[in-house]
Amino acid sequence: MLNTRLTDRLGIRHPILSAPMAFASGGELAAAVTHAGGLGLIGGGYGDASWLTRAFAAAGNARIGCGFITWSMAQNPSLLDQSLAHAPVALMLSFGDPRPHAAQVRAAGALLICQVQTLAHVEDALEAGVDIIVAQGSEAGGHGARRATMTLVPEIATLLQRRSPDTLLVAAGGIADGRGLAAALALGADGVLMGSRFWACRESLAHPGHQAVALKSDGDQTVRQSATDIARGYDWPPGFTARVINNRFVQEWEHRPGEHRARAGELRAAYQTAVAAGDPDHAGVWVGEATGLIEDIESAAAIIERTVAEAEAIITRLGTLRDGR
Numbered sequence: 001m002l003n004t005r006l007t008d009r010l011g012i013r014h015p016i017l018s019a020p021m022a023f024a025s026g027g028e029l030a031a032a033v034t035h036a037g038g039l040g041l042i043g044g045g046y047g048d049a050s051w052l053t054r055a056f057a058a059a060g061n062a063r064i065g066c067g068f069i070t071w072s073m074a075q076n077p078s079l080l081d082q083s084l085a086h087a088p089v090a091l092m093l094s095f096g097d098p099r100p101h102a103a104q105v106r107a108a109g110a111l112l113i114c115q116v117q118t119l120a121h122v123e124d125a126l127e128a129g130v131d132i133i134v135a136q137g138s139e140a141g142g143h144g145a146r147r148a149t150m151t152l153v154p155e156i157a158t159l160l161q162r163r164s165p166d167t168l169l170v171a172a173g174g175i176a177d178g179r180g181l182a183a184a185l186a187l188g189a190d191g192v193l194m195g196s197r198f199w200a201c202r203e204s205l206a207h208p209g210h211q212a213v214a215l216k217s218d219g220d221q222t223v224r225q226s227a228t229d230i231a232r233g234y235d236w237p238p239g240f241t242a243r244v245i246n247n248r249f250v251q252e253w254e255h256r257p258g259e260h261r262a263r264a265g266e267l268r269a270a271y272q273t274a275v276a277a278g279d280p281d282h283a284g285v286w287v288g289e290a291t292g293l294i295e296d297i298e299s300a301a302a303i304i305e306r307t308v309a310e311a312e313a314i315i316t317r318l319g320t321l322r323d324g325r
């Protein structure tokens with residue numbers, strides 16, 4: 001058992017959260033992670049009320065949380081009301097200013113989790129009265145920014161120690177096994193949030209065609225880009241890009257954003273057809289550098305058990321270094 005402040009605060013067995021991944025983290029995945037001893041988060045994504053209703057229903061009575069893309073949810077705040085009505089354990093906000101929504105989250109009795117990519121984001125989160133900060137490094141799958149997990153996590157750990165010692169810290173970005181979990185704890189985190197690893201699991205909503213490509217890809221084959229946002233017509237704020245597999249679609253459009261924008265409307269239906277078909281070449285395949293660490297599509301429970309067992313073994317082995325045994 002790895003007991004940390006995170007397991008205590010959330011009342012969970014293992015210091016592992018699953019990321020609220022748009023289009024991948026439904027209620028089944030969130031519930032599976034929670035039942036296996038972590039905390040599962042539904043991915044509210046770009047906001048679709050009927051999808052959210054189905055996701056909470058699929059989670060049954062499991063203690064779960066929910067996450068939103070903040071700038072998108074702010075355009076339709078009734079999604080936050082809808083989500084909080086299900087009494088989630090925690091509500092995670094990423095990619096946007098959490099401050100306007102913090103009081104509502106707290107009033108509903110949910111813990112506020114803010115995912116941050118910079119130290120400036122930490123300041124906003126502290127002003128919002130955040131309970132748990134997720135420091136997301138650039139290795140991450142999906143949207144993110146430029147800082148690497150290796151330096152972002154300890155820098156924020158030091159900042160929190162000085163300024164807000166009761167705020168918990170979770171590391172994200174490139175963590176997919178026990179090595180990543182042990183490293184995150186060594187860097188000063190209280191636990192980890194894993195996205196890509198759970199994207200590639202049985203309970204994920206990711207298309208098997210995309211998961212199959214990820215199994216064959218290594219970390220070199222991913223790239224941060226914006227062509228997937230242009231294709232879908234999402235107006236992401238500056239500073240955020242998305243890590244996906246560097247496939248034919250990305251190579252065709254990433255270096256021609258002007259032309260892509262001009263033609264995106266006309267091309268959208270074909271893009272969406274490719275997404276629905278799990279076409280690995282003509283749609284974004286949403287996985288991070290951790291794709292190089294993923295070899296099987298397992299159940300969420302198997303991933304959690306193995307990750308914790310590996311981390312425990314590593315921590316024990318590192319202890320023997322000091323004793324010279």
Ligand SMILES: Cc1cc2nc3c(=O)[nH]c(=O)nc-3n(C[C@H](O)[C@H](O)[C@H](O)COP(=O)(O)O)c2cc1C
Nearest residue numbers: 019021022094140141142173174194195196286288
């Ligand atoms: C397929 C996919 C979709 C994602 N969608 C979201 C999202 O909707 N909201 C969010 O806050 N983060 C999202 N993320 C980022 C995760 O929250 C998390 O930071 C990331 O997965 C951690 O890095 P890892 O993928 O290396 O584990 C997504 C990540 C992936 C892989």
